[in-house]
Amino acid sequence: MPRRAVMTSVADEHAAPGGAASVDRAVTLLGLFAQSGGPFTLSSLAEQARLYKSTVLRLLASLEHSGLVLKQADGRYALGPMVAQLYASYAASFSLESVVMPVLRDLVAHTSESAAFHVRQGEHRLCLYRVDSPQPVRDHVRVGDLMPLTQGAGGRVLLAYAGVQGELYDRIRREQVAVLCGDRVPELAGVSSPVFDAAGTLVGALTLTMPKERLADAHAPNVVRAAHTLTARLGGRFPPAVT
Template structure:
């Protein structure tokens, strides 16, 4: 019996446009005017306004007192569901916060989403001069130390320990690539049976992250990454001693 031909399914154009509007908001653009939304999305104001009304009615967009638009509580709820569904927060956040206490710089955990890497968890240093990254911020996948890590280790299974050459190269270091005066280092995070699930990063101003300081901090980043991988059942860092970070 011949099987029925497969139909090529197209998305709903109005939904695509509404999602395009939602994607415009981030920590650098927490509020936008109708004109800004129209310009950045490529939609005429009348079309953008109708979509904003629908998004507002559903709770995904809200209007501020100065007649600008911001992300609504429903978008926050969905984001929380996404975080909790991964069941990573209770493993990663304590290690991330401990890494920040030990180094005095800011730590992040990034997860790949298509051609972007998204900051899922963030712990900021108390120092006033720091790189500003918020949970939910997205960066092009190939940029910065975390981007290099995704490109290098993203296809590995991760259920066997890394080789000596891999561990000698980690954490990956990037200076000035994400922006002038910004330096960072990153190591891959693996979970048993899942391969690479994200990248642990430490970042700060290059004025503080000198070559000497980077050398001092590298073991802390590697130990933190090893701790997370061990708790997620991956032996990736076993050749580096594995186990729990002290």
């Protein structure tokens, strides 16, 4: 009798080191709802998670018992009321600073340049958080400083994702990063990438600044990675690049 083919599940491919396989698989199922909302049939969940239906059914029984998943009258599965309760607790205790600052510190440690997080405030951008470069020659923007939206990489990113048209903004949306020299201050360069929340809404711009002679090719991918990391920690996802 031929052996049944062994499937490598999505959870197996992204298993937590030292974690529990059953928890990894349950979290993978919940992740499917995060990606597209659902509701899902048992077959659809099994197919997307690459798990046997019998395994998915057991996982759903536990998730349904805890209120994380709800079985609808038509047999499909949707997120349950416990998700809303968890989100309310998360929102009540959430601190943007505690999420943003570690990413900025890591970026500065990796690049030795100054990193900041800018948000739009009317027709200006506000430096909400910042970590200074350890090097003596750097820009001297401070937390709380207001700068024009139409100057500097961070401002250009905020405008690009507000829908402003033009060749520069089209390129930023296409590449998901702005790399500019002398746009705000002649001696400075800036690299900035957008950050998004769980609803896909622009939260702000993560920006690296340095004297223009220190601008390096590696800065852009480093900033984009940091922006992706921060977006993920906010529960968000980057939108597809505009082509």
